[in-house]
Amino acid sequence: MAYDILIASVPVIGSYFYTYALYKIGLIRKTLHVNFWNFIIGLAFLFSGGAGFLLLILMDMGIVIPITPQLFYGHVEVGITLAIVTVFHFHCYWKSSLEMVFMRKKRTRT
Amino acid sequence: MKKRIIKALNAFPKERLIGALSSIPLIAATTMSGACGASCPYGLVNDPYPGQCPRYLDLNSDGICDLSQLAATAQVDQTTQTTQNSNAQPTSSAQGDDDEYTIGTGDVDDQGSGNVSTITDPNSPGFNGDQTALDATNYHVLPISILLLAGYFFTHYLFQRGILKPKQHKRIWNILVTIGYTGTGITGMLLTLMVNLGIRTAYNQGITFWHAELAILMVVGTLIHIHIYRKPFKRMFKVIFGLKSSKRINSVKSPPSSK
Numbered sequence: 075m076a077y078d079i080l081i082a083s084v085p086v087i088g089s090y091f092y093t094y095a096l097y098k099i100g101l102i103r104k105t106l107h108v109n110f111w112n113f114i115i116g117l118a119f120l121f122s123g124g125a126g127f128l129l130l131i132l133m134d135m136g137i138v139i140p141i142t143p144q145l146f147y148g149h150v151e152v153g154i155t156l157a158i159v160t161v162f163h164f165h166c167y168w169k170s171s172l173e174m175v176f177m178r179k180k181r182t183r184t
Numbered sequence: 185m186k187k188r189i190i191k192a193l194n195a196f197p198k199e200r201l202i203g204a205l206s207s208i209p210l211i212a213a214t215t216m217s218g219a220c221g222a223s224c225p226y227g228l229v230n231d232p233y234p235g236q237c238p239r240y241l242d243l244n245s246d247g248i249c250d251l252s253q254l255a256a257t258a259q260v261d262q263t264t265q266t267t268q269n270s271n272a273q274p275t276s277s278a279q280g281d282d283d284e285y286t287i288g289t290g291d292v293d294d295q296g297s298g299n300v301s302t303i304t305d306p307n308s309p310g311f312n313g314d315q316t317a318l319d320a321t322n323y324h325v326l327p328i329s330i331l332l333l334a335g336y337f338f339t340h341y342l343f344q345r346g347i348l349k350p351k352q353h354k355r356i357w358n359i360l361v362t363i364g365y366t367g368t369g370i371t372g373m374l375l376t377l378m379v380n381l382g383i384r385t386a387y388n389q390g391i392t393f394w395h396a397e398l399a400i401l402m403v404v405g406t407l408i409h410i411h412i413y414r415k416p417f418k419r420m421f422k423v424i425f426g427l428k429s430s431k432r433i434n435s436v437k438s439p440p441s442s443k
Contacts, residue, residue: 127403
């Protein structure tokens, strides 16, 4: 079984750069760009995390359902998307993430 | 209200109710695999060494996980039958085309002829093959989830009492969720690449184990993250789906207009 990494990653990367370009040009507001990608990460998490959790519980209980291989495949494919969108999430909140991790104070303009 | 429910239940024919209830286990039995404990939990077929999951089990030493082999169920059934027969005879053997099982009541003793491999009686004290597999698949879902939730309630309590600053509270959980995502992402990508490139190392099972462990941190951490940032989370739906007019949302952040 081979997983399609490009199918799961290229459309997402393309879409991110597209909405980022729209925001930079000024066609959409930053809140819409950020919230749209927050929604996408939420969806990816819901599917990938949900499928993973379900597989884990089924495996612990020793139950095999007919859609287990498809569920596993979908979990991996959406997991690739989730990993990439997580990077974008950090990009969206880059400044606040750095402040949070290194406890840096906001610079105030004088 | 109670009377209405009782009336409705009485009106419903009991025979139908019993029939419907008795069909549930039948449906469950047909949709689930017949061999719950003896088939691959991921539904993999002929998974070679070292296997994609910690339940890798190779009793016949053919380099393929017994659970993923199509004939695993039949072999297990055959083995069970042989074990039952072995109560009458001290040692018996079941022979197949490629694989041979020798079920005995004694200790491990390699026959050394071709593919013949001997497995010890599961009842004997020396048998620990399946036990090892079970230990390896214990992902500690509940203990980790409970620990994380207890930790969150504790920090939330400290934050509410003013002992912990809101920023510190957020920082702790943001770092934990970052660790969860980074760990799960890296191990997941590693596993995907290993499967795609056909790389099979002894570390595969360890990576899978840590992928699952960190995924628990990721899932619970994300739920906590959503709870911490619940206000922006609710606003997200308003912004995307326009549940409230976008002008109103924008007017909050935009500078006040001159009146």
